[in-house]
Amino acid sequence: MFDDLPPDLERLLTLRVWHAKWLTRIDKEIAELQRREAEREHGRRVRPAGPEWIVQLDIGTGRPPGQVRAGGRLRPCG
CATH class of the missing domain: 1.20.5 (Single alpha-helices involved in coiled-coils or other helix-helix interfaces)
Structure with a gap:
């Protein structure tokens, strides 16, 4: 065999x-x-799920918030 x-x-x-x-x-x-x-x-x-929103800080003294990402979209602050 x-x-x-x-x-x-x-x-x-x-x-x-x-x-x-x-x-x-x-x-x-x-x-x-x-x-x-x-x-x-x-x-x-x-x-874990990603954050619902993210703050992007501007350049400069105090670094104020420049833009916010919420729901995948970018929105300017102030």
């Missing part, structure tokens, strides 16, 4: 150990990638 496998027990056992080690490495990598993806998804779900 599998003519490409070695006919003796010693080499077959060696191949089995080698493949088992590779499967362990692959399984660990899969688990790590799944953990990272779950972390990213959790971060997306619990990320």
Whole structure:
């Protein structure tokens, strides 16, 4: 059936150990990638909403408010 496998027990056992080690490495990598993806998804779900408004300060002494961003739109102050 599998003519490409070695006919003796010693080499077959060696191949089995080698493949088992590779499967362990692959399984660990899969688990790590799944953990990272779950972390990213959790971060997306619990990320706080952005601020409803932002004040942009002017340049100069006292730095008075120059513009306000509310609802994604820019509105001048005063």
